[in-house]
Amino acid sequence: MEVRVSNVRKEFDGFAALKDVSLDIRSGELIALLGPSGSGKTTLLRLIAGLEMPSQGKIFFGDMDASEKTVQERNIGFVFQHYALFRHMTILENISFGLKVRPRARRPAAGEIRRRAMELLDLVQLSGLEKRYPNQLSGGQRQRVALARALAIEPGVLLLDEPFGALDAQVRRELRRWLREMHDRTGHTTVFVTHDQEEALELSDRLCVMSQGAIEQVGTPDDVYDRPASPFVFGFIGESSELPVTVGNGELLVEGRSIGVPVPAARPGPARLFFRPHDVDLVEGDATLAGAVHTSRRVGGTRRVELDLGPANHRVEIDLPFDHPAGERSQLSFRPRRWQLFPAS
Amino acid sequence: MASSRHSPVSERLGVRIALILISVAFMALFLLLPLVAVFSEAFRSGFGAYLAGLNTPDAQAAIRLTLLVAAIAVPLNVVFGICASWAIAKFEFKGKAFLITLIDLPFSVSPVISGLVYVLLFGGGSVLGPWLKANGVEVLFAVPGIVLATIFVTFPFVARELIPLMQDQGTNDEEAALSLGANGWQTFWRVTLPNIKWGLLYGVLLCNARAMGEFGAVAVVSGKIRGQTTTIPLQVEMFYNEYNATAAFALASLLAMLALVTLVLKTVLEWRFGDEIAASGH
Ligand SMILES: Nc1ncnc2c1ncn2[C@@H]1O[C@H](COP(=O)(O)OP(=O)(O)OP(=O)(O)O)[C@@H](O)[C@H]1O
Ligand SMILES: [Mg+2]
Numbered sequence: 212m213e214v215r216v217s218n219v220r221k222e223f224d225g226f227a228a229l230k231d232v233s234l235d236i237r238s239g240e241l242i243a244l245l246g247p248s249g250s251g252k253t254t255l256l257r258l259i260a261g262l263e264m265p266s267q268g269k270i271f272f273g274d275m276d277a278s279e280k281t282v283q284e285r286n287i288g289f290v291f292q293h294y295a296l297f298r299h300m301t302i303l304e305n306i307s308f309g310l311k312v313r314p315r316a317r318r319p320a321a322g323e324i325r326r327r328a329m330e331l332l333d334l335v336q337l338s339g340l341e342k343r344y345p346n347q348l349s350g351g352q353r354q355r356v357a358l359a360r361a362l363a364i365e366p367g368v369l370l371l372d373e374p375f376g377a378l379d380a381q382v383r384r385e386l387r388r389w390l391r392e393m394h395d396r397t398g399h400t401t402v403f404v405t406h407d408q409e410e411a412l413e414l415s416d417r418l419c420v421m422s423q424g425a426i427e428q429v430g431t432p433d434d435v436y437d438r439p440a441s442p443f444v445f446g447f448i449g450e451s452s453e454l455p456v457t458v459g460n461g462e463l464l465v466e467g468r469s470i471g472v473p474v475p476a477a478r479p480g481p482a483r484l485f486f487r488p489h490d491v492d493l494v495e496g497d498a499t500l501a502g503a504v505h506t507s508r509r510v511g512g513t514r515r516v517e518l519d520l521g522p523a524n525h526r527v528e529i530d531l532p533f534d535h536p537a538g539e540r541s542q543l544s545f546r547p548r549r550w551q552l553f554p555a556s
Numbered sequence: 557m558a559s560s561r562h563s564p565v566s567e568r569l570g571v572r573i574a575l576i577l578i579s580v581a582f583m584a585l586f587l588l589l590p591l592v593a594v595f596s597e598a599f600r601s602g603f604g605a606y607l608a609g610l611n612t613p614d615a616q617a618a619i620r621l622t623l624l625v626a627a628i629a630v631p632l633n634v635v636f637g638i639c640a641s642w643a644i645a646k647f648e649f650k651g652k653a654f655l656i657t658l659i660d661l662p663f664s665v666s667p668v669i670s671g672l673v674y675v676l677l678f679g680g681g682s683v684l685g686p687w688l689k690a691n692g693v694e695v696l697f698a699v700p701g702i703v704l705a706t707i708f709v710t711f712p713f714v715a716r717e718l719i720p721l722m723q724d725q726g727t728n729d730e731e732a733a734l735s736l737g738a739n740g741w742q743t744f745w746r747v748t749l750p751n752i753k754w755g756l757l758y759g760v761l762l763c764n765a766r767a768m769g770e771f772g773a774v775a776v777v778s779g780k781i782r783g784q785t786t787t788i789p790l791q792v793e794m795f796y797n798e799y800n801a802t803a804a805f806a807l808a809s810l811l812a813m814l815a816l817v818t819l820v821l822k823t824v825l826e827w828r829f830g831d832e833i834a835a836s837g838h
Binding site for chain 2: 260262281282283286287288289291293295296297298299308309312313360361363364
């Protein structure tokens with residue numbers, strides 16, 4: 212099912228948690244909402260679910276305007292960050308809940324409900340635990356029960372709020388892979404919220420980066436990583452270094468000196484240069500960025516060097532192979548290999 | 557040094573023993589002794605006299621009335637209490653803090669005043685009283701007045717118990733149920749109520765004990781018409797004033813037993829479902 216969020220605004224007591232947000236979610240895709248705390252991810256997810264109503268704007272499910280529909284009518288599966296399993300029901304009862312509360316005309320027979328629930332339990336790899344209660348399961352198992360429960364009603368859209376937020380790194384990685392496989396198998400249109408960029412980059416078909424109640428960029432993980440649309444996205448996704456520069460004579464100048472990066476198309480004047488620490492070449496010579504090594508630390512397979520550039524001591528980070536001889540030096544010169552220019556704010 | 561391993565608040569052995577002895581003696585004197593006295597007084601003239609005391613028409617009427625009042629007041633307070641705590645715990649609205657304070661009112665005001673309020677509201681000098689009387693409804697010095705006064709005094713028990721519990725549980729479970737397609741009613745019966753059932757039972761227990769035992773507020777509105785508007789506590793006083801000690805204590809022993817049963821159930825609930833009960837302030 213396609214979901215279209217169209218110019219949605221959401222206010223809480225006059226505070227705009229979402230400002231004019233539009234997002235097209237394609238049928239069958241796995242899309243991540245990524246952003247810092249308070250950026251409005253949960254609010255957007257709850258609006259899609261119908262757990263909140265927009266102050267302005269509309270939400271479409273396919274061609275149907277769902278804006279006025281209740282959460283029950285929208286037929287969504289929602290997985291809460293803290294699972295929200297019904298603690299007085301067994302796992303099997305939890306999973307069957309959505310089918311049991313259906314009006315009689317649409318309710319499957321008891322045996323059929325049980326069969327479907329057991330099938331789902333098998334799908335989430337928890338067969339044999341149907342008689343347990345939620346507090347007798349581990350966090351990762353609870354999360355999978357929550358997912359099975361949401362899937363039981365055959366939702367048109369699956370909405371997950373920080374599904375792995377409360378789990379440790381190991382379990383997270385496992386469940387992440389598992390969720391991806393699940394999605395490939397069942398093909399549900401899925402929206403999940405996360406503030407873990409690694410999770411978003413690895414798991415999603417597309418990701419939607421949010422900041423302060425607005426969408427900054429929507430695109431494939433490669434798009435967002437390689438071609439960030441704004442300084443915020445550049446800084447938020449992956450490692451980044453920033454440097455104030457001036458564009459003049461079709462070149463980048465730092466404090467009046469050329470750094471050997473031609474920019475024929477850029478508008479002259481002050482700008483902000485962004486590059487990834489690992490996207491740099493060490494070079495010798497005049498037209499480079501040269502600086503004094505402030506710290507040099509080995510991080511796994513690379514060496515992370517903090518450099519103070521020029522008289523104004525702009526601090527930037529660059530990565531070298533950990534065994535590169537330049538790692539011992541106190542002065543380094545480099546040139547960004549890939550970079551992006553944004554207008555000065 | 558051994559003493560350094562003691563917690564800083566621990567006292568020396570002698571002091572501790574003294575404190576414990578004082579507490580135990582105090583409780584025995586003021587709590588246990590009266591309880592024993594009630595039962596020994598009740599059975600002083602033998603079991604036959606005890607039964608006879610309970611078997612008088614007045615005592616029977618008082619027991620019936622007390623049960624009736626509790627049977628009306630407790631369920632109503634359960635419904636009110638659930639509604640109020642639901643509203644307070646699950647919605648945001650203006651005047652919420654005021655509502656919470658208001659719920660506590662019956663706890664902070666003397667029961668006599670609570671009774672007097674109803675006298676003012678429904679008495680001969682009021683607007684409502686004569687109109688109701690003209691339409692054949694007696695409130696004051698009749699069962700409805702007793703029920704109203706009892707509801708008023710016992711209102712906080714259920715609500716006070718449920719508000720912190722529901723606030724603590726939040727709305728996630730309800731939202732999950734709704735998202736799974738349950739309607740409001742199903743959500744309440746299948747999710748909310750099971751989540752609060754032990755807390756609710758605890759509140760009902762306390763509410764019931766108070767409803768059956770209330771004296772002050774009921775005394776003001778009852779008019780003490782023998783066999784008609786006397787609840788057990790009022791009847792106990794009447795018997796006593798008439799020097800009918802055996803009957804008085806026989807009836808009183810019923811209330812004492814109710815207290816004991818309540819205490820036991822309360823303890824069991826606290827012990828077994830402590831984390832599902834917001835027990836503290838009572
Ligand atoms: N019910 C509410 N009442 C008032 N303000 C709210 C409410 N829900 C959210 N907000 C506000 O809206 C903003 C966005 O909140 P939201 O929960 O969507 O953020 P988030 O991106 O999910 O953050 P996190 O990563 O911390 O979960 C926050 O500033 C928050 O304080
Ligand atoms: Mg959130």
